[in-house]
Amino acid sequence: MTTSTRPSIPAPTASATARRTQWRRRLPWWAVVAALGLIALLWIYPFLWMLSASFKSPAEIFAGGLGLLPEQMRWENYARAWTDGNFQRYLLNTAVVTVGTVAIVVVRCALAGYVLGRYRFPGSRIILGILVATLFVPTGYTIIPIVKLSMELGLLDQLSGMILALAGGANVAAILIYAGYFRGLPAELEEAAVVDGAGFLRTFTQVMLPLSMPVTATVAVLTFLFTWNAFFLPLVFSFSNPALRTVSVGMQAFVGENSTDWPGMAAAGVISLIPIVALFAFMQRYFVEGIAGSVKS
Template sequence: MSAVMTPKQQAQVSQQPSPAAQHGRRRISRRTLWWGAFALLLGLAFLWVYPFIWMLSTSLKTPGEVFGGGLGLIPEVMQWENYRRAWTDGNFSRYLVNTVIVTVATTVLVVVRCALAGYVLGRYRFPGSRIIIVILVATMFVPTGYTIIPVVHLSMSLGILDTHLGMILALAGGSHVAFILVYAGYFRGLPKELEEASIVDGAGFFRTFGRIMLPLSMPVTATVSILTFLFTWNAFFLPLVFSFSNPALRTVSVGMQAFVGENSTDWTGMAAAGVLSMLPVVALFAFMQRYFVEGIAGAVKS
C-alpha cells in the first residue's frame, strides 16, 4: 500500500529547495568566500608593496611635495633630476660598481666554500665530523659585533683593510652555517652510485665534485647565490668599516649616508638612489625565481 502524505507533509516538501537550487547556493557561497579571500590577500599585498611604491613616488617628487603632499603617490611633475643628482653628484655610479664587484666575488666564494664543506660533511663520515657540525652551529649565535675586531686586526696585518679584497674576504669569511647544512642535506640524499661510477672512470675528488655533484645541486646553488647576493648587497657594517678611511670603496648601502647632512637630509635623492640600488636585486630574483623555489623545496624535503 502506497503511503499517502498529509497536507502538512506536502507543504514541507514543497518548501524544500531542489537539488539544483542547493548546488547553486553552495556555488555562490564558495565564490563569495574565494572573492573575500582574494580581496584580503590583495589588501595585504598592497600594504607590503606600499613602501616600495612610496619610495618610487618620492624619487620623482620635489622636497616640498614629500612633506606637503600627504599620502598622494602621483607627483605633480616628474623630477628626473633626482636620479641625475643621485647618479653623479651623489657619486652613486661609483658606489654601484663597487657593490657589483664585492657582491659577485663574495657570492662566488661563498658558494664554492659552502658547497665543498657541505659535500664533505654530507657524503663522508670521519672522526670528529659531528663535532665540526656542532661547532658550526654554535657560531650562528655569535654576534657580528664580536668578530669585527679580530677581522679588522687581521686585515690590517695583511695590509688589505682599505681594499676591495679585504672587504670581499671579510664578507665571504663568515660561517654561513645554514648554507653548509643545506648543501650537506642535499648531497646526502644523492645516490652513492654516482660517486662509484665516477671513481671507476678515474675521476678524483675535485673532478667528481666539480663535474657531477655541483651541477646536480643547481637548485640549492641558486638559492644560496640569491640569499648571499641579497645579504652582501645590503650589507652595511663591514663595508662601512672597510671604507671608513677610503670613501672611494663605499658600497650603495654605505653611500646612502652621503644624502644625510648635519642639518638636513636629501630625501628625494636618497629615494632615487634606493630605487637604483633595488633594480639589480629585483632583476636577479626575477631571473632566478624558479631555481630559488626549487632549492627551497629540495632543502625542505631533504
C-alpha cells in the same frame, strides 16, 4: 465558464543550481584572495612610497603625507643621485664586491656541504655543532679580529679585503642547505663515478655540483642579498677611502649637517633595488626549487 491560467514559473535548471553551488564553495577562496591582496599591498606600500618620493620635491614629500602621486615627475633627482651622489661609482663597487663574495661563498659552502652531507668521519657532528653555534655570535664581536687581520695583510683599504671579510663568515645556512641536498642524492652516482676512475674533486665538480644547480641558485641569491645590503663591514673598510663605499654606505652622502636630501636618497634607494629585483625575478624558480629540495632532503 472560463478558468484563468497563471503563468508557470520555471524551476531552476540544474546548471543554474550547479553555478550557485560552485559560487558558494569558491566564496571562502575569494575571501582569502582579497585578504592576501590587502596584506600584499600593505607589504609593498613602503617601496611604492619610496618610488613616489624619488620623483617629488622635499616640500612635496612632507606636505603630501602618504599620497603616492607626485605633482610633477622630477627626473633630476635620479640625475643628482647618479652623478652628485656618486652612485655610479658606488654601484660598481657593490657589484664587484657582491660577485666576488658570491663566488667564494658558493665554492666554499658547496665543498663543505658535500663533505658534511656525504661523509661520516670522527668529529663531523662537533663541526656541525660549532657551525650552528656561530649563528648566535653577534657581528660586532667579530669585526675587531676581521679588521686586525685585514690590516696585517694590507687589505683594509682595498675591495679585495672587503670581499674576503664578507665571504669569510661561517655561512651556516648555506652549508646546511648544501649538506641536506647532497645527503638526499643516491649513492649510486658516486659509485658510478668511482668506477669510471673519478677522484674526489672530479666527482664533486663533474657529478655532484652540476646536480645542485637549484641549491646553488638559492645560496647565490641569499648571499647576493646579504652582500648587497651589507653596511657594517663596508662602512669600516671605507672609513679612510670614501671611493670604496658601497650603495648601502653611500646613502650617507645625502645626509648633511643641517639638512637631508630625501628625494635624492629615495632615488638612490630605487637605483640600488633594481639589480636585486631583476636578479630575484630571473632566479625565482631556481630559488624556490632549491629551498624545496633542501627541505625535502
